[in-house]
Amino acid sequence: MLDKTTGIVLSITAYNDKTSLVHVYTEKYGRISYALPLQQGKKSRLMRTLFSPFAILYIDGEVKPRQDIQRIKDVQTAVPVFxxxxxxxxxxxxxxxxxxxxxxxxxxxxxxxxxxxxxxxxxxxxxxxxxxxxxxxxxxxxxxxxxxxxxNISGYKKGDFFDLINGVFSAIRPNHSYFLSSMEAGVFYKIxxxxxxxxxxxxxxxxxxxxxxxxxxxxxxxxxxxxxxxxxxxxxxxxxx
Incomplete structure (x- = not known):
């Protein structure tokens, strides 16, 4: 079926010599990959210029269950982010x-x-x-x-380590190598x-x-x-x- 949704462009990747794939996170359907033709027609060229990273678009396209690649009928800028x-x-x-x-x-x-x-x-x-x-x-x-x-930043005290595996601050140095020193942990708490x-x-x-x-x-x-x-x-x- 055809449906309209708002989408945020994540990336474009090559698919074959005639088509690229544009990967979009959409409001209604989550992540979708759309086929983007590489023809030189005016409409195709215009569509390609719209699909820059983080472009916010209104997309009118196919939504077919269990199909990895969908097709676009029309696309327009929803919010300009020049x-x-x-x-x-x-x-x-x-x-x-x-x-x-x-x-x-x-x-x-x-x-x-x-x-x-x-x-x-x-x-x-x-x-x-x-x-x-x-x-x-x-x-x-x-x-x-x-x-x-x-x-988890609760209970932080100056001098604590930060355990990157467990995601918590600790007064005791973790017994593995994935942790931040007390100085690094202080900066991490700050951010x-x-x-x-x-x-x-x-x-x-x-x-x-x-x-x-x-x-x-x-x-x-x-x-x-x-x-x-x-x-x-x-x-x-x-x-x-």
Whole structure:
């Protein structure tokens, strides 16, 4: 059947010499892969320009159960997010987070609260100015909650370690290698107080921000089976170096 839904573009991958696949997280159906023709017609060219990472679109397309690839009838911009592509910092963050989400969102089922989180986060990033270099850190911390492994920060005391496997602070050094030192754990506790409205209050140098991102990625790798390497990570770090 044909149906309309709002979707957020995650990535585009090659399929064959005539078609690409655009991977979209939709409001009604969760993650969907749509066939995107590579013909040179005016409509095909226009459609391809709309499918940039984190584009927010109205999509009119097929929804066939048990079919891996759906087809698009029509697509329109739902919310313009031009700054994500014109601002170099926002663009690097967009490419990184879109790739990150492509790795961790696997289930096709819809999740309304998660979709609203993505939608509001993308719109906030598009408009924000102060503190944008911290946006991806805050986003990933919030994402752990939707993935089901938000860190437990209750009971933290200065000098505690942070156990990356169990997601808790501990006064006793864990008996494995996946933990943060007391100094690193203090920084981690600090970023857990971040939200989109106070990002500008958290001052980190480039090295600190890179280390924080490495902690978070390690945490995801430990809690999300099959997590793959991120091609855009080095680009993001280079921008802040």
């Amino acid at each position: 700054q994500l592509h014109y601002d170099p910092i926002k663009n690097a963050i967009t490419l990184f987070l879109a790739e990150f989400l492509s790795k961790v969102i696997r289930e096709p089922e819809p999740n309304n609260s998660f979709f609203r989180f993505l939608l509001q986060s993308i719109q906030f990033l598009n408009l924000m100015e102060d503190g944008k270099a911290n946006f991806h850190i805050c986003f990933l911390i919030e994402l752990t909650g939707y993935m089901g492994f938000y860190p 857990m107080r971040m939200n989109y409205n106070n990002l500008h209050l958290f001052q980190f140098n480039r090295g600190e921000r890179s280390e924080i991102l490495d902690y978070i990625i390690t945490y995801f790798k430990l809690h999300h089976a099959g997590f793959q390497e991120l091609k855009s990570l080095d680009v993001l770090k280079a921008l802040f170096d």
